[in-house]
Amino acid sequence: MKNRAEAPVFHTAVCAEPRQPLSQQENCIRSFPARLAHKELGMESKMIRKYRIGTPFNTESVTADIPQEKGLPEGGRDHVLFADGGRTLLYCLSEGEIIYGLGETVRGINKRGWDYISWNSDMPNHLETRRSLYASQNFLLFDKAYGGEDRCFGLYIDAPGKLEFDLGYTDYSQVRIDLKENDADIYILEGETPGEIVTAFRTIIGRSYVPPKWAFGLGQSRWSYMNEDEVREVADQYRRAGIPLDSIYLDIDYMERYKDFTLNGETFPDFAKFVSEMKEKGVHLVPIIDAGVKIEEGYDVYEEGVRNGYFVKDENGDPFVVAVWPGRSHFPDVLNSGARRWFGDKYSFLLDQGIDGFWNDMNEPSIFYTEKHLNEVFGELDEFRGVNIDIGRLNRLLSLVGEMAQREEDYREFYHDADGVRVRHDKVHNLFGYNMTRAAGEAFRRNRPGERILMFSRSSYVGMHRYGGVWTGDNSSRWEHLLLSMQQMPALNMCGFLYSGADVGGFGEDVTPDLMLRWLALAIFIPLFRNHSALGTRRQELYAFGPETEKKAAQIVRLRYALLPYLYSEFMKAVRDSRMLFTPLGFVWRDDMRARETEDELLVGESILIAPVVKPNASGRMVYLPEEMKLVRLRSAEDYEEEILPAGDHYIRAKLDEVVIFIRKGHVLPLAKAAENTVGVDYGSLAYLCHGAVPEEYELYNDDGISPAEF
Numbered sequence: 001m002k003n004r005a006e007a008p009v010f011h012t013a014v015c016a017e018p019r020q021p022l023s024q025q026e027n028c029i030r031s032f033p034a035r036l037a038h039k040e041l042g043m044e045s046k047m048i049r050k051y052r053i054g055t056p057f058n059t060e061s062v063t064a065d066i067p068q069e070k071g072l073p074e075g076g077r078d079h080v081l082f083a084d085g086g087r088t089l090l091y092c093l094s095e096g097e098i099i100y101g102l103g104e105t106v107r108g109i110n111k112r113g114w115d116y117i118s119w120n121s122d123m124p125n126h127l128e129t130r131r132s133l134y135a136s137q138n139f140l141l142f143d144k145a146y147g148g149e150d151r152c153f154g155l156y157i158d159a160p161g162k163l164e165f166d167l168g169y170t171d172y173s174q175v176r177i178d179l180k181e182n183d184a185d186i187y188i189l190e191g192e193t194p195g196e197i198v199t200a201f202r203t204i205i206g207r208s209y210v211p212p213k214w215a216f217g218l219g220q221s222r223w224s225y226m227n228e229d230e231v232r233e234v235a236d237q238y239r240r241a242g243i244p245l246d247s248i249y250l251d252i253d254y255m256e257r258y259k260d261f262t263l264n265g266e267t268f269p270d271f272a273k274f275v276s277e278m279k280e281k282g283v284h285l286v287p288i289i290d291a292g293v294k295i296e297e298g299y300d301v302y303e304e305g306v307r308n309g310y311f312v313k314d315e316n317g318d319p320f321v322v323a324v325w326p327g328r329s330h331f332p333d334v335l336n337s338g339a340r341r342w343f344g345d346k347y348s349f350l351l352d353q354g355i356d357g358f359w360n361d362m363n364e365p366s367i368f369y370t371e372k373h374l375n376e377v378f379g380e381l382d383e384f385r386g387v388n389i390d391i392g393r394l395n396r397l398l399s400l401v402g403e404m405a406q407r408e409e410d411y412r413e414f415y416h417d418a419d420g421v422r423v424r425h426d427k428v429h430n431l432f433g434y435n436m437t438r439a440a441g442e443a444f445r446r447n448r449p450g451e452r453i454l455m456f457s458r459s460s461y462v463g464m465h466r467y468g469g470v471w472t473g474d475n476s477s478r479w480e481h482l483l484l485s486m487q488q489m490p491a492l493n494m495c496g497f498l499y500s501g502a503d504v505g506g507f508g509e510d511v512t513p514d515l516m517l518r519w520l521a522l523a524i525f526i527p528l529f530r531n532h533s534a535l536g537t538r539r540q541e542l543y544a545f546g547p548e549t550e551k552k553a554a555q556i557v558r559l560r561y562a563l564l565p566y567l568y569s570e571f572m573k574a575v576r577d578s579r580m581l582f583t584p585l586g587f588v589w590r591d592d593m594r595a596r597e598t599e600d601e602l603l604v605g606e607s608i609l610i611a612p613v614v615k616p617n618a619s620g621r622m623v624y625l626p627e628e629m630k631l632v633r634l635r636s637a638e639d640y641e642e643e644i645l646p647a648g649d650h651y652i653r654a655k656l657d658e659v660v661i662f663i664r665k666g667h668v669l670p671l672a673k674a675a676e677n678t679v680g681v682d683y684g685s686l687a688y689l690c691h692g693a694v695p696e697e698y699e700l701y702n703d704d705g706i707s708p709a710e711f
């Protein structure tokens with residue numbers, strides 16, 4: 001592999017005259033200061049306390065070596081009361097206290113008032129009453145900077161089984177965290193500000209995954225593009241419509257009958273050639289990999305897995321049979337380092353054909369049914385023959401057949417060999433997606449050391465952020481999910497998931513043109529920018545809504561490419577400095593009650609605030625500005641209006657083809673001319689939009705986008 005390493009380049013922008021291109025190489029720094037190296041975090045011992053309950057499974061989510069406290073905190077120390085030997089944590093909330101965090105979950109930025117359960121689940125209806133989605137990211141941040149007392153602290157519960165977080169659900173002023181049967185490591189993090197606590201946490205869990213730069217471009221996906229011609233059509237239509245595009249996704253039908261690491265030879269007859277044909281058009285193909293391996297004689301992945309004992313086992317030690325897409329299947333035992341290495345190396349089948357990105361699906365792991373339970377169902381069904389089926393029996397009959405998927409009992413039926421230690425799956429359930437993705441990530445480092453490979457996963461746990469990003473699973477084409485997709489970002493960032501995003505336009509159900517456009521206007525700020533939709537839904541490619549919408553969509557997507565230098569730079573700095581890319585207003589304006597309660601605006605990077613329109617048939621929306629800001633109404637890098645707005649409430653108009661942003665005082669926003677894809681973005685002709693006093697410098701990070709980022 002050719003190593004295209006080039007030292008990263010800093011530009012220090014001096015913005016004397018707004019909109020004047022700056023010289024590129026000014027003040028070019030060639031190496032990064034190792035800011036916040038662990039030892040420099042002498043604050044660690046002061047700021048972070050670790051308590052151990054029982055003998056927890058080592059999840060390897062925390063990479064720093066934090067000494068363990070002797071015993072549990074006494075009485076009022078650490079605010080949190082450790083009851084029941086530490087298996088129940090109690091905490092009293094005060095009025096106006098915010099709870100941030102919990103990663104990818106439903107509801108708003110402030111998690112207070114609901115009961116959440118960490119139990120990774122394949123749950124396609126993301127209703128606000130859901131308790132679990134696909135991920136477990138057990139980090140909370142309490143902030144009370146209100147009502148006289150200023151206090152914030154973080155709480156991380158490192159426990160890989162089921163956990164319950166009652167965050168003011170039973171009683172609005174009480175937090176009750178129930179470890180269920182888990183043994184756990186519990187971390188309490190102190191800091192002056194929420195941002196400082198996040199940085200401390202991120203520092204102990206290790207640096208976030210960095211994708212190739214092309215993965216910041218638009219991706220087009222659908223379940224499924226069935227053959228080469230359908231994929232070509234997508235690329236050609238985007239080109240025709242003048243909409244930039246960097247990637248097209250392949251869903252499960254590219255495989256031969258849903259078998260991982262195979263190709264359907266009829267629909268993709270010469271895959272390597274096709275991959276390079278698309279690359280010449282500037283489009284990367286990104287295939288899906290599922291967690292389940294089909295049981296089929298003669299299929300090498302299956303046979304090798306059985307031969308080497310690499311699949312999870314039932315109580316008798318035989319490979320455990322589950323059903324997923326291909327029917328009867330086995331799960332690779334990704335908690336076993338040998339199996340992980342083996343499974344990770346399998347990705348080379350596609351890497352060797354020119355593929356440079358993947359998405360890992362179904363890795364909660366999702367189970368359609370287990371063979372064992374299916375047999376029980378068949379047995380019981382017999383009892384319904386010839387008897388009077390009253391309402392009670394009818395309900396039983398319906399649930400027997402209708403509730404075979406994702407049964408909690410099934411997760412107690414199989415075992416991992418965690419390098420010599422036999423563990424029942426439910427005890428470590430939330431680690432599966434993490435370790436499947438880790439298998440791939442570790443293999444990429446081994447097999448493609450000079451290159452970044454795109455990787456993101458549906459299921460996750462803290463620690464996986466070092467190996468890949470996440471997408472937030474099967475949302476729907478609904479306005480409420482547009483807002484949700486924004487609210488999930490800060491919580492994901494807190495746990496190191498910086499490269500992440502939701503299915504743009506919504507996965508399930510039918511999108512409308514206005515929802516699509518408004519969704520784009522938010523998603524151009526989100527690192528993982530992928531339009532994806534389900535089988536059977538309305539076509540969702542941006543050219544599928546007629547010429548008017550297509551033109552508007554093109555205009556918005558082109559803004560993504562204009563913003564790319566800023567977004568990429570802010571992303572990379574957030575990785576390097578263990579900061580958030582998306583910051584809730586309450587993090588910055590901590591004594592401003594209105595800012596603390598704002599759930600539909602975010603800071604993106606250091607310079608801008610966004611406030612997308614998230615309602616139908618609206619010509620604009622109310623925006624709360626905690627301080628004076630400069631509004632910029634963008635239509636293109638050359639066509640925009642600016643206006644200084646004082647702090648307070650404003651009704652801000654935004655047409656369907658406009659994107660409104662707000663620049664913070666003393667900050668700068670670099671803007672490029674739009675391009676056909678990420679490779680074409682011209683860093684030589686950046687404009688710099690400023691607000692007020694010109695900043696002394698702005699650190700614009702850039703690199704070749706492919707070599708592993710060396711900070």
Ligand code: MIG
Pocket residue numbers: 222223251252288361362458473474507532533534
């Ligand atoms: O059971 O591969 O979340 O993005 O298109 C559905 C088909 C399986 C779920 C993923 C979705 C993907 C779909 N998969």
